[in-house]
Amino acid sequence: MKYILKKVAIFLITLLGISVLVFLAFQIIPGDPTTRMLGTQATPEKVALLREQLGLNEPAVLRYFKWLVGFVKGDYGTSYSYNIPVSELLSGKIAITAALSGISFIMVLVISLPLGVILARFAHSIPDRIISVLNQIIMSIPAFFIGIIFTYVFGLIFKLFTPGDFIPYAEDPSKFWSFLVFPALAIALPKSAMVIKLLRSSMVKEMSEDYVRTAYSRGNSRWQVLSRHVMRNAIIPVITFLAVTLVDIIAGSIIIEQVFAIPGMGRLLLASIIGRDLPVVQTIIMIISIAVISVNYIADISYKYIDPRIRFR
Amino acid sequence: MRHLRKILALSLAILMLSAALSACSGGKTNEASPQSTAETTQPQVSAEPVIGGELTVGIAQDLDDTLDPQKMVSAGTREVLFNVYEGLVKPDTKGNLIPAVASDYKISDTGDTFTFTLRDSVKFHNGNVVTVKDVVYSIKRAAGLDTGETLIDGFDAVKSVEAPDEKTVVVTLKEPNIEFLALFTAAIIPDGNDPTKETVGTGPFKFISRSPQENIVLENFSDYWGTPANVDKVTYKIIDNAETLVMSLKSGAVDLVAHLTSAQVKELGEGFTIMEGTMNLVQAVYINNTKEPFNNVKVRQALSYAIDRGAIMDYLADGRGALVGSSMYPAFQKYFKPELVDYYTYDTEKAKQLLRDAGYPDGFEMSITVPSNYQPHVDTAQVIAEQLKAIGVTVNIDLVDWGTWLSKVYQGRDYQSTVIGVDASMMTARAMLERFSSDSGSNFTNFSDPEYDKVFKEAIASTDDEKQVELYKQLQTILTEDAANLYIQDMCDLVAMGNGLQGYEFYPIYVMDLSKVYFTK
Numbered sequence: 001m002k003y004i005l006k007k008v009a010i011f012l013i014t015l016l017g018i019s020v021l022v023f024l025a026f027q028i029i030p031g032d033p034t035t036r037m038l039g040t041q042a043t044p045e046k047v048a049l050l051r052e053q054l055g056l057n058e059p060a061v062l063r064y065f066k067w068l069v070g071f072v073k074g075d076y077g078t079s080y081s082y083n084i085p086v087s088e089l090l091s092g093k094i095a096i097t098a099a100l101s102g103i104s105f106i107m108v109l110v111i112s113l114p115l116g117v118i119l120a121r122f123a124h125s126i127p128d129r130i131i132s133v134l135n136q137i138i139m140s141i142p143a144f145f146i147g148i149i150f151t152y153v154f155g156l157i158f159k160l161f162t163p164g165d166f167i168p169y170a171e172d173p174s175k176f177w178s179f180l181v182f183p184a185l186a187i188a189l190p191k192s193a194m195v196i197k198l199l200r201s202s203m204v205k206e207m208s209e210d211y212v213r214t215a216y217s218r219g220n221s222r223w224q225v226l227s228r229h230v231m232r233n234a235i236i237p238v239i240t241f242l243a244v245t246l247v248d249i250i251a252g253s254i255i256i257e258q259v260f261a262i263p264g265m266g267r268l269l270l271a272s273i274i275g276r277d278l279p280v281v282q283t284i285i286m287i288i289s290i291a292v293i294s295v296n297y298i299a300d301i302s303y304k305y306i307d308p309r310i311r312f313r
Numbered sequence: 314m315r316h317l318r319k320i321l322a323l324s325l326a327i328l329m330l331s332a333a334l335s336a337c338s339g340g341k342t343n344e345a346s347p348q349s350t351a352e353t354t355q356p357q358v359s360a361e362p363v364i365g366g367e368l369t370v371g372i373a374q375d376l377d378d379t380l381d382p383q384k385m386v387s388a389g390t391r392e393v394l395f396n397v398y399e400g401l402v403k404p405d406t407k408g409n410l411i412p413a414v415a416s417d418y419k420i421s422d423t424g425d426t427f428t429f430t431l432r433d434s435v436k437f438h439n440g441n442v443v444t445v446k447d448v449v450y451s452i453k454r455a456a457g458l459d460t461g462e463t464l465i466d467g468f469d470a471v472k473s474v475e476a477p478d479e480k481t482v483v484v485t486l487k488e489p490n491i492e493f494l495a496l497f498t499a500a501i502i503p504d505g506n507d508p509t510k511e512t513v514g515t516g517p518f519k520f521i522s523r524s525p526q527e528n529i530v531l532e533n534f535s536d537y538w539g540t541p542a543n544v545d546k547v548t549y550k551i552i553d554n555a556e557t558l559v560m561s562l563k564s565g566a567v568d569l570v571a572h573l574t575s576a577q578v579k580e581l582g583e584g585f586t587i588m589e590g591t592m593n594l595v596q597a598v599y600i601n602n603t604k605e606p607f608n609n610v611k612v613r614q615a616l617s618y619a620i621d622r623g624a625i626m627d628y629l630a631d632g633r634g635a636l637v638g639s640s641m642y643p644a645f646q647k648y649f650k651p652e653l654v655d656y657y658t659y660d661t662e663k664a665k666q667l668l669r670d671a672g673y674p675d676g677f678e679m680s681i682t683v684p685s686n687y688q689p690h691v692d693t694a695q696v697i698a699e700q701l702k703a704i705g706v707t708v709n710i711d712l713v714d715w716g717t718w719l720s721k722v723y724q725g726r727d728y729q730s731t732v733i734g735v736d737a738s739m740m741t742a743r744a745m746l747e748r749f750s751s752d753s754g755s756n757f758t759n760f761s762d763p764e765y766d767k768v769f770k771e772a773i774a775s776t777d778d779e780k781q782v783e784l785y786k787q788l789q790t791i792l793t794e795d796a797a798n799l800y801i802q803d804m805c806d807l808v809a810m811g812n813g814l815q816g817y818e819f820y821p822i823y824v825m826d827l828s829k830v831y832f833t834k
Binding site: 029030031032035036037038039040041042043044045047049079081082083089092093148151152155156162163164165166168258259260261263267268271274275276277 | 371375377378379380384386387462466509524525526527528550551552553554556557558560561562563564565566567686713714715716717719720721723724725735738754755
């Protein structure tokens with residue numbers, strides 16, 4: 001109970017800190033929403049008038065607290081660029097980014113867990129070495145570049161999808177999912193390579209431990225030893241890494257959304273930063289922060305179930 | 314087991330290799346066809362037009378300033394809403410103003426009264442007929458007669474708007490201004506309408522929906538008063554990544570993209586109709602004329618001589634584009650002064666001499682601030698930095714985002730020099746030249762010359778068209794002789810159309826008319 005209270009308190013303080021930082025950043029960088037809205041037609045009089053209309057003339061501290069009170073009450077403000085409530089603006093976008101990140105994460109699990117175990121099982125064999133080298137190469141290619149290659153290879157040559165032709169879920173769910181496959185894979189590949197490498201080396205290390213010999217001597221088969229004993233011990237550092245990976249995937253989808261022209265949260269975030277659309281940026285950063293912190297907590301909690309020796313303090 | 318492992322490894326290796334190979338060959342085909350694709354048109358020779366069809370246009374920027382046609386400021390927004398809204402008059406492809414919502418207009422000899430006769434039964438997209446009430450409301454709104462807030466630059470010159478009968482609207486200006494007709498391209502909207510809440514115009518396309526950072530959907534307006542559009546539906550897809558934009562064209566996901574670079578066009582390969590026009594802007598190194606050492610005219614002239622504009626155009630677009638010598642672009646034929654184009658020819662010796670005369674025999678250090686999202690401007694700055702080394706001038710390029718550029722450079726005037734393209738939001742010479750008069754709010758170059766101010770005042774007050782044109786030309790000459798900025802070019806505008814699309818036409822201002830394009834069989 002005390003543990004949970006402590007975690008919740010840290011959670012809230014972290015969020016508060018992040019929101020202050022974002023707000024501060026927007027006070028420091030040149031320009032405000034009027035910059036984009038008035039563009040090259042801006043005159044000092046027009047800027048002053050629009051700032052007045054948008055309520056930007058109030059002191060920064062007051063504006064921050066107004067935003068904070070609104071946010072707590074569930075009012076996320078109105079986008080300057082689109083003149084609609086932020087909640088309305090974001091509702092469709094979050095789902096797209098969540099879907100993309102979700103598929104991507106599942107792909108990482110599906111690709112890397114079996115491959116990591118298999119490679120550990122056949123460690124130092126020739127296929128293991130070949131795959132390790134490939135792994136190293138894939139790991140070092142940024143996701144956006146893989147995205148561009150995928151678009152050429154699978155989009156333009158093999159025509160497995162139509163580059164640039166994102167279909168909203170409401171229009172055709174199956175086309176929506178199938179369009180997301182390649183972007184998700186582009187994010188998942190380099191991440192999978194890292195997880196494979198980590199899982200393999202973690203398992204190889206565990207396999208030389210004494211308890212493994214004991215397990216063998218009790219008559220367990222090789223696979224039984226691997227899955228019941230070695231895996232449990234080897235997976236702890238991997239879970240920490242998977243949590244980091246999930247966070248990376250969410251960040252990676254921001255870039256991939258640009259490459260595949262997916263109208264998700266990431267594109268909106270970038271556009272809103274350029275447009276100095278603070279209410280939108282604040283809300284998106286809050287959502288991402290909540291996701292990141294939650295993922296880390298879930299990782300913490302999952303340790304306990306995998307390894308009962310780990311206690312919460 | 315051992316066998317399976319081998320097969321697995323082998324098939325994996327083959328998969329990887331084939332992916333890598335096809336990626337290579339994909340790259341090669343593009344390189345192998347260099348110049349041929351850059352030429353205009355090739356696919357169907359006698360293509361038969363088809364009425365109807367759904368058109369998808371790729372645009373790099375969302376309409377995120379506003380959807381209000383009287384408040385919009387970004388060129389990208391103007392370009393899209395041109396298809397939805399119309400004014401009393403509208404521009405044609407030659408740059409003339411032709412009647413639109415009005416069927417006829419008269420300008421008084423004094424140059425301060427404009428009388429419009431409404432066209433019969435022009436309909437709004439909501440089905441209502443346009444009345445004088447709507448027109449009066451629209452113009453009053455733009456001028457801010459009731460609110461005190463002028464929405465469109467220049468409309469503060471309006472003194473009154475009246476409708477003496479059901480068909481006539483009379484606009485009176487505070488002072489004579491024969492150029493003001495161009496401002497009546499301002500959108501006519503229904504009486505009481507708030508365009509940010511409801512998009513209702515009279516143009517060939519009606520607004521259906523938008524999804525931020527995703528798309529904007531328009532539909533052919535069947536009750537349009539003029540020549541109806543050819544296609545049934547237009548979807549603008551917002552694709553901000555340059556690479557993705559090209560691939561979307563190649564995959565057929567979009568049919569038309571404008572403002573491509575020649576590198577992008579080369580990448581497209583065959584099967585596309587490529588049209589070449591100009592962007593209708595003046596690209597230059599704009600100079601903060603009050604900052605040391607640019608407050609010295611000799612320094613500005615030296616820099617003008619030290620820039621090889623041909624090399625810039627070669628680098629940017631294989632030599633495409635049109636040279637300019639002052640703040641006016643060639644498509645503005647009426648005002649453009651061709652003699653000024655080659656006033657400063659590339660001559661580093663002359664440049665060095667001028668620098669010596671100015672007291673900078675060893676050159677100096679300067680910075681060029683460039684918005685990072687406009688690759689052509691960034692490239693230009695880089696070429697110039699290289700060129701200026703020859704006369705001992707060291708250039709630091711300062712990349713900033715668009716918001717920072719607007720607030721620091723344009724509004725704050727806190728910069729030394731910048732590469733940018735300046736266009737005209739209205740088809741008037743004044744829109745190009747007003748910003749260099751000393752007291753202009755948009756004079757971001759801080760140019761100040763008493764002679765210029767005097768001629769400018771004379772020009773805008775003139776009610777004689779011929780004399781006015783002459784005065785505007787005189788203003789351009791002053792800008793050139795004073796080397797107010799380092800003028801480069803009107804950049805080329807490349808439009809690519811796939812899927813058998815034809816019929817694109819360029820305008821002398823930055824708009825994109827989609828009513829004329831059509832698919833072919």
